[in-house]
Amino acid sequence: MSGPPKILLLDDDQDFLDLYREMLSQHLSSLPDVRVASSGSRGLAMLESEPFNMLIVDLNMPKMDGLQVLSIARRKYPELRLVVLTAIREEQFRTRAYAMGVDQYWIKPESDQEVGLFMESIESLLNREASGGFRGVQSKSLVDIIQLECLSQSSTVLKITNGILEGKIWIQNGEVIDAEAPEATAEPAFGKILAWKTGSFENLPPEPDRVRTIFTSYQGLLLNTAQALDEAASQVALPALAGDGADVATSAQLLADLSQLNGVEFLLAVSASNHEAQNFWGLENPKPMADWMHETMDNFRTLGERLQVGQMQQVVGTGPQRKVALAPCGKSELCVGFPPSLSADQLRDTMKSILTKWAS
Amino acid sequence: MGLLSFFSKAKADRLMRLPSGSFTLDREGKVMTSTLPQSFPAAQMREIGQRVLASFQAAKKAQMPLSEIIIYYAALKLLARELRGGAIIFLMPQSLNQSLKKTNN
Numbered sequence: 001m002s003g004p005p006k007i008l009l010l011d012d013d014q015d016f017l018d019l020y021r022e023m024l025s026q027h028l029s030s031l032p033d034v035r036v037a038s039s040g041s042r043g044l045a046m047l048e049s050e051p052f053n054m055l056i057v058d059l060n061m062p063k064m065d066g067l068q069v070l071s072i073a074r075r076k077y078p079e080l081r082l083v084v085l086t087a088i089r090e091e092q093f094r095t096r097a098y099a100m101g102v103d104q105y106w107i108k109p110e111s112d113q114e115v116g117l118f119m120e121s122i123e124s125l126l127n128r129e130a131s132g133g134f135r136g137v138q139s140k141s142l143v144d145i146i147q148l149e150c151l152s153q154s155s156t157v158l159k160i161t162n163g164i165l166e167g168k169i170w171i172q173n174g175e176v177i178d179a180e181a182p183e184a185t186a187e188p189a190f191g192k193i194l195a196w197k198t199g200s201f202e203n204l205p206p207e208p209d210r211v212r213t214i215f216t217s218y219q220g221l222l223l224n225t226a227q228a229l230d231e232a233a234s235q236v237a238l239p240a241l242a243g244d245g246a247d248v249a250t251s252a253q254l255l256a257d258l259s260q261l262n263g264v265e266f267l268l269a270v271s272a273s274n275h276e277a278q279n280f281w282g283l284e285n286p287k288p289m290a291d292w293m294h295e296t297m298d299n300f301r302t303l304g305e306r307l308q309v310g311q312m313q314q315v316v317g318t319g320p321q322r323k324v325a326l327a328p329c330g331k332s333e334l335c336v337g338f339p340p341s342l343s344a345d346q347l348r349d350t351m352k353s354i355l356t357k358w359a360s
Numbered sequence: 361m362g363l364l365s366f367f368s369k370a371k372a373d374r375l376m377r378l379p380s381g382s383f384t385l386d387r388e389g390k391v392m393t394s395t396l397p398q399s400f401p402a403a404q405m406r407e408i409g410q411r412v413l414a415s416f417q418a419a420k421k422a423q424m425p426l427s428e429i430i431i432y433y434a435a436l437k438l439l440a441r442e443l444r445g446g447a448i449i450f451l452m453p454q455s456l457n458q459s460l461k462k463t464n465n
Contacts, residue, residue, distance in 0.1 A: 059375055060375055065375050065376075066375075067375065088375070090377075091455050092377060092378060092435075092453055092455065093375065095434075095435045095453075095454065095455050096378070096435045098434075099433070099434030099435040288421075288422040288423065289422060289424070291422065292418050292419060292421070292422035292424065295414075295415075295418050296415050296418065296419075299411050299414060299415055300411065300415070300431050302411075303407065303408060303411050303431075304431075304433045304436075306404070306407065307378065307404065307408075307433075307436065309378065309433040309434065309435040309436040310433055310434030310435045310436075311433065311434050312431065312432070312433055313432045313433065313434060314431075314432045315429065315430070315431050315432070316429070316430045316432075317415075317419060317424075317426040317428065317429045317430075318426060318427055318428040318429075319419070319424060319425050319426040319427055320425065320427070321424070321425075322424070324424065324426075
């Protein structure tokens with residue numbers, strides 16, 4: 001999209017629209033083109049007819065409320081920045097809005113200072129690159145963030161989240177002293193985390209008593225990791241040429257590995273796009289199970305959209321013969337069988353490991 | 361900033377809140393009892409019920425009868441127990457804090 005950024009402002013109050021259109025178009029340094037709509041249906045029609053960078057939406061509107069608009073906008077325009085600007089302070093709506101993938105949730109500003117903060121955040125969001133990068137610091141890679149922390153001699157714990165994967169890097173007085181990632185610790189974990197291209201991070205309080213496991217300087221660590229990533233990238237091109245056959249063989253091996261986890265009785269991986277069984281372990285005839293899984297996932301996914309409660313994360317069924325857990329994971333959907341005696345905590349932990357390994 | 365304060369007042373509510381509570385259904389999907397507030401639309405209650413009953417029936421058809429199904433959404437947990445062909449369904453809205461606690465555990 002060339003030219004100034006375009007913002008669509010959606011609220012049923014015309015006075016509010018007039019005031020905020022003026023503020024946004026005249027006081028932001030990017031001088032955005034601000035359009036307004038006073039109903040959800042009108043707003044969606046405008047999104048359909050021309051591209052926008054950002055949608056700012058009120059929640060409390062007649063006929064089609066803001067959550068309904070957000071649900072449609074997120075599905076149809078995944079690159080669109082979504083901001084809620086509302087008078088509703090209830091935690092439940094904040095949770096639901098974030099569950100639908102909004103970038104920011106703002107209570108309508110009441111003072112000059114709050115207006116200033118709002119404008120700054122909108123400007124920052126407009127400037128952020130549409131893809132890649134880590135949310136939390138504008139347009140910065142994880143390497144930049146680690147360099148910043150180390151150069152400023154900080155002590156902190158960086159918690160990095162990439163989908164369901166989670167890692168931590170401990171920084172003490174400007175030195176990386178430890179790292180933790182799924183299935184890895186110390187330097188290998190550091191390398192694993194840096195291989196994630198997107199995600200979000202947060203700074204946790206420092207842990208001065210953390211035992212040091214990494215003794216390489218942060219410059220050395222970053223250099224080693226960059227080299228390892230370059231080598232891995234050149235090797236990845238080869239199996240890609242082998243096509244689906246290699247994918248199937250890899251996922252078969254992965255399923256065999258996952259079957260060793262606590263309590264796993266069977267595993268079934270189904271393609272999310274065509275709903276065909278990609279691979280299975282411990283099942284004689286996967287077809288009925290794959291059909292049930294597909295029907296159930298679709299059924300509850302639609303229900304989630306109707307109720308506006310965000311993404312469906314997992315379904316757990318309990319029967320006299322077994323427990324079964326269904327979960328979406330990237331381009332696949334997984335179905336895992338467990339014995340009925342397995343506790344809810346054990347099931348949750350095992351599913352977490354399975355999803356982590358599958359995603360990584 | 362009087363004008364700004366005016367805009368920050370919540371208007372008459374048009375948004376549907378997700379309630380905590382439960383309801384029971386018979387095998388036909390008819391709502392028998394409910395502890396959910398009357399403001400929660402009956403149509404949505406019926407839709408949840410029908411989808412849950414359909415899943416119990418589909419599981420039976422796949423030779424895997426289930427007595428309980430839990431559906432985890434980002435902002436809601438639904439727990440359904442089979443009751444002689446019908447079901448009792450619990451709605452438990454999840455907050456951001458709960459999600460964070462879950463992540464940290």
